Amino acid sequence: MRFAAPLAAAAASVLFGSALFVFLGLEPLAVLRTFFLSPFRDLYSIGELSLKVAPLALCAVGLAVGFRANVWNIGAEGQLVLGAMAGGGFALAFPDAQGAWLLPAMFVAGALGGMAWAALPAFLKVRFNTNEILTTLMLTYVAGLLLSYMVYGPWRAESGYGWPESEPLQAAARLPRLLDGTRLNPGILLALAVAGAGWLFVARSFIAYRMEVGGMAAGAARYAGFGRGGMVWVGLLAGGACAGLAGVVEVAGTIGKLRETISPGYGFAAIIVAFLGRLHPGGILLASLLMGIFYVGGEAAKVSLGLPTAIIGVFQGMLLFFLLMSDLAVSWRLRWRARRDPVAGA
């Protein structure tokens, strides 16, 4: 039953999406075919799909750790940017480095960068009980501006024809391509590994158990002596570290340099992915596959049908709407009566 709601939500989104396409004067079946089949059209497209799935899954697995404990980190987008800046900046700082140590060091720097950006909200939450939703979000705007400042200023390449972007990263700082004819890179393997680690953490560690109790019944957790502060720190730092890794995957893999936009909203989409995957690493992998299809399909629909990419955001929002709605249908028994509130009984 727990997984019925996400499926119902996906189906309802597709249904309402089709209605929207009709309203926009498009043939809904043609659009849906583009959306859902073009990501699997050939090897290259599947590679592209994996490039979207990797950062989405990475961010969402990290966010889910916090969400389970009701730690609302919604600034994964900013933490991703900081991770990209830390990882990419590390490579730019050592332009002559050629060793095999460079990439791992970049990932460590990226994870630390993301964690640093999440540490401030964690500190403010634990020390002053400052609302982490608002602080993580505000820091996301600050991160975007910081990146913009760096690529317009200190990092701006002389060879960039005036574009606000850095020099391309050296070969040793780039993720290798796994398959000829595609842009597939090991980022997806990293996402799978992190999801596996996330599953171990959730299913086997005492910290995660305490966090889950804290999320479900704060009073019970307090009574059992599970400190709230530790949960906040772990929840936010896990989210920051994973988002930071996603940032490095983007810079070292897909993009290959630092520029003004690193992510097309992966950090925000990951919030939806986390909920859609029921905060479970396995579910999150499936959910990020669906979200990745929306991204790749949306881009294909833009090219072949002239559909604005904003439609992806509309789909994302609808998906979460319908998920919240179908959760009601799954966890409550609906009874239709003449006079009383239509939703009754637990």
Added chain:
Amino acid sequence: MPELDLVLAIAIATLGAGTPLLLAALGELVSEKSGVLNLGVEGMMLMGAAVGFAVAAESGHFAFATLCGVLAGAALALVFGFLVLTCRANQVAAGLALTIFGIGASALVGAGYTSRSLPAREAAGASFVADLPVVGPLLGSLEALTWLSLACFAAIAWFLYRSRPGLVLRAVGDAPDSAHAVGYPVIAIRYLAVLFGGAMAGLGGVFLSVYYTPTWVENMTAGRGWIAVALVVFASWRPAWVLAGAYLFGGVTIVQFHLQGVILASQIFSMLPYLATIAVLVAISRRGEAARRLAPASLGIPFHPER
């Protein structure tokens, strides 16, 4: 007196920059007073901005465009209300969904209007004000909506603390079970409060896209909806503090705008409103328990009439 003129000019600019924040924050205040935390303000503002701009560009009717923007904000709020009030969904998650949906939907609505400009508009402001000495020309340049936002502030402050319906609204937010037991329709009242919040956010968005800038750019609110949510926390749910906070942030925006390019890079100054938001949130949460007691007691908690 050039100094006075400069001070006045900055004050007037602050009033303008604070208006969208004030409108949206007042709406969120009413919604939260009824016990509903709506984090979708950013999405509702954007939707109001996009719809308002599109209608203004197509029809040239500014009053009609304003109305459409308000309705667009309220329509999104209705979806949110259905989720959290009828379906009793988690308010934080539903609010995030509303913002993400609003960002996408507004970009879709505004897709064809990014480089459009609006038809010419008659001079704004109340004409009798413009005839006043010294302050006249500047005050006369204020938009009608800025005056309206001040009127809204006064009306909401009076409504919440001096009127019987306002008392009921606060009762619904503080003690929904008691309000229900006395016979007040808790869910219906919350719906009205949420719709009002959406309408005000939509109005703030229209002000931004149709009157203040006037242009449409994707994501043009740039976090103002979130700042409005933060303002309500900062104000500890008191209307006068919402007003003060909105103009404080309006002032920060103006200062940032004037300092840009003078010293340091523009991006550094653009960070100011966001960093200031964090600073005031920390300042207010440092007061701890005293500040938290002012929050509506059932904020964010779904209401089950059966219990």
